[in-house]
Amino acid sequence: MLNKVYISFLSLLLIVAVSCKSEPKEDDSLIADIDPSTKKAVEEAKLNAQNVFNSVPDRGKIIKLIEENKIEYNADYLNNPMSVNKYSTEFYKGINLGIYGSDLNIANIFEQTQESLTFLSCVNNLASKLGVSRAFDQTMFDRMDLNKNNKDSTLEIVTGAFKKSDEILKNDGRSSTSAVILAGCWIEGMYVGCQMANQVKAENLYKTIIDQQESLKNLVIMLEACSLSQTEQFLVVELKSIQAKIKIQTEAKTNDIKDIEKDVTQLRNKLIAGG
Numbered sequence: 001m002l003n004k005v006y007i008s009f010l011s012l013l014l015i016v017a018v019s020c021k022s023e024p025k026e027d028d029s030l031i032a033d034i035d036p037s038t039k040k041a042v043e044e045a046k047l048n049a050q051n052v053f054n055s056v057p058d059r060g061k062i063i064k065l066i067e068e069n070k071i072e073y074n075a076d077y078l079n080n081p082m083s084v085n086k087y088s089t090e091f092y093k094g095i096n097l098g099i100y101g102s103d104l105n106i107a108n109i110f111e112q113t114q115e116s117l118t119f120l121s122c123v124n125n126l127a128s129k130l131g132v133s134r135a136f137d138q139t140m141f142d143r144m145d146l147n148k149n150n151k152d153s154t155l156e157i158v159t160g161a162f163k164k165s166d167e168i169l170k171n172d173g174r175s176s177t178s179a180v181i182l183a184g185c186w187i188e189g190m191y192v193g194c195q196m197a198n199q200v201k202a203e204n205l206y207k208t209i210i211d212q213q214e215s216l217k218n219l220v221i222m223l224e225a226c227s228l229s230q231t232e233q234f235l236v237v238e239l240k241s242i243q244a245k246i247k248i249q250t251e252a253k254t255n256d257i258k259d260i261e262k263d264v265t266q267l268r269n270k271l272i273a274g275g
Contacts, residue, residue, distance in 0.1 A: 073110035098184020135164035194261035
């Protein structure tokens with residue numbers, strides 16, 4: 001049971017790598033014309049996005065562990081696909097694109113074909129509304145169908161689509177939206193991990209949750225470098241609260257994640273509720 005919970009959490013975190021794995025290379029002549037303070041903020045955001053990625057478990061290892069352990073699929077913790085049309089602002093579309101991306105990923109890993117298609121539809125819906133539907137076009141769907149029996153290939157296709165959407169957003173000067181998508185991915189992974197920890201008393205699971213402090217630190221730095229509006233700043237504020245709770249547990253060296261779970265759940269529920 002421990003392995004099932006642990007790997008389920010890691011598989012959700014896998015999608016976090018997408019938004020920060022493919023930073024487009026800038027033209028040096030263009031960077032030279034950017035205000036120094038802006039240039040520094042951009043560079044710091046990119047650096048910390050890469051640091052978030054570096055903390056994510058290796059995909060090959062996750063797939064191997066899933067195959068070695070007959071992991072049970074549980075959709076109870078995933079976002080309701082029926083909610084997809086209620087997200088009206090770019091912020092909530094982006095954050096829930098990240099959340100549904102995580103849900104698509106785990107459904108696909110566990111070979112839940114029908115639910116994968118449902119979450120894929122949610123992702124395509126929000127991607128279209130955000131102007132990145134080119135990343136989730138018919139070619140992608142065709143490749144998914146052809147490789148539906150190959151977990152490694154389908155995961156690569158999903159991550160590739162998110163990488164492409166990340167490039168489109170950055171090229172359009174919408175790095176904040178890209179960062180918000182990444183935040184949605186991270187929050188969904190933490191939420192599911194914490195919910196599972198409520199049911200299973202497993203030291204490795206607690207450690208996995210608490211070990212996300214480094215990726216969270218870099219996620220916060222990246223979001224702080226973005227141009228979030230006043231009404232969107234709660235995302236950073238609440239992530240910092242989670243960060244503080246994780247630090248307390250790290251220093252105390254205990255397995256009590258009750259306060260962490262409370263903050264993560266509060267934030268996640270607010271995000272899927274929309275604004």
